Amino acid sequence: MDVPRRRLLLISNSTLHGGGYLGHCQQQIKSFLGEKVKRILFVPYALHNQDAYAKTAREKLENVGYGVDSIHEFSDPVEAVRKSEAIFIGGGNTFRLLKALYDKSLIQEIRKRVLEDGIPYMGSSAGSNAATISINTTNDMPIVYPPSLEALGLVPFNINPHYLDPDVNSTHMGETREKRIFEYHEESNTFPVLGLREGSMLLVEGNKATLQGVTGARLFVRGKSPTEHQPGADFSFLLANSNLHNP
């Protein structure tokens, strides 16, 4: 198989405590998109109020120097993807987002644009879940029922955004995040899960993946102990096809 042309910036969270929308990743966005990209196609489907969401994203990204079109303002969203120079899928509810991508027949077109045409893809939170092999490790409530949990499959593994370490002082008896990911790996044919703490993001260029941001990540692979990874870590091995399944 040819090396996919994919270029992805998968962000754990759009807003970091104490900062504004996309505040903590402004520099990464700029160096990721570079000078060539002029306009970004924003996908606000994960939130209910799409007009307000597009307004927030537009203001922020225009400040960084990019024009923004919101896909919900097009009568033909597939055509909007076809003509886009770069795609940014924002966070919110992952089930709602994925259902909209299926309902509007956008899955194949986005895959084609990113994997074949090489246009840059940015996702934050739900938008990062949507980029992976499936949404099996979203934190969101299943408020709607998408036709499948399979997602865009731009990478052959899962992400858990907003990854949260167990709180040793908690008296709450609901499962910790780690416990929930272990439950996923109790099922057969399940994929590696990269737990991206808030403040972390994964940069993918072709077959190279690098951890960016400041907070590190925790990697869960079925049948193995979880491992800790610092900013700068090379995660390219997660992109190898042999890691697709670990049954």
Add this chain to the structure above:
Amino acid sequence: MDVPRRRLLLISNSTLHGGGYLGHCQQQIKSFLGEKVKRILFVPYALHNQDAYAKTAREKLENVGYGVDSIHEFSDPVEAVRKSEAIFIGGGNTFRLLKALYDKSLIQEIRKRVLEDGIPYMGSSAGSNAATISINTTNDMPIVYPPSLEALGLVPFNINPHYLDPDVNSTHMGETREKRIFEYHEESNTFPVLGLREGSMLLVEGNKATLQGVTGARLFVRGKSPTEHQPGADFSFLLANSNLHNP
């Protein structure tokens, strides 16, 4: 419509901090099942290790005075439900549980036994989610894909077990529980959600529903502000058919 014969005890959580399995609800279980029930059919499908789970439940419930059969030990689980005197569905992962109930064709049979034959149904956590109209407000990760999010429909509303008040000191930017339930109610045709704090449980007898336990509950109805309810609160109005939808 005739008054359903249902008798339900829907528990937020099986283990309370500092206590053992079912420790905090032993008295409620005893007075709910009474003297007539001799054996309970335990449903361990929400956990991966069903043998270990059945062993835990059996030890605990035998101490309270009941014999326990685990449904996973029967070659014909539908037949096991048909012959049961009482059903207890334990917690774990709600998606895994619901998928198993569909895969084993148990939905209709459990409904019939509870709503028509009037056998007592106990659920804890995922087992309480499964009793309601849908699992749209589970806290669990979607580790598997059930054929629908519609659940047993023994009551015409949703439950959020392990309900957790917002932590005002948190710097984590993931949605609070309340925010997640609001996201559910942004969708049309969505049902009331009863947030049962750990230590709370709902007793349903026919068309009467009463809050038990010590920690209270928070009720979310689409288009209204959430309301607080103390132990002893009468929730019978949630059982009225007119509350089925609030579009």
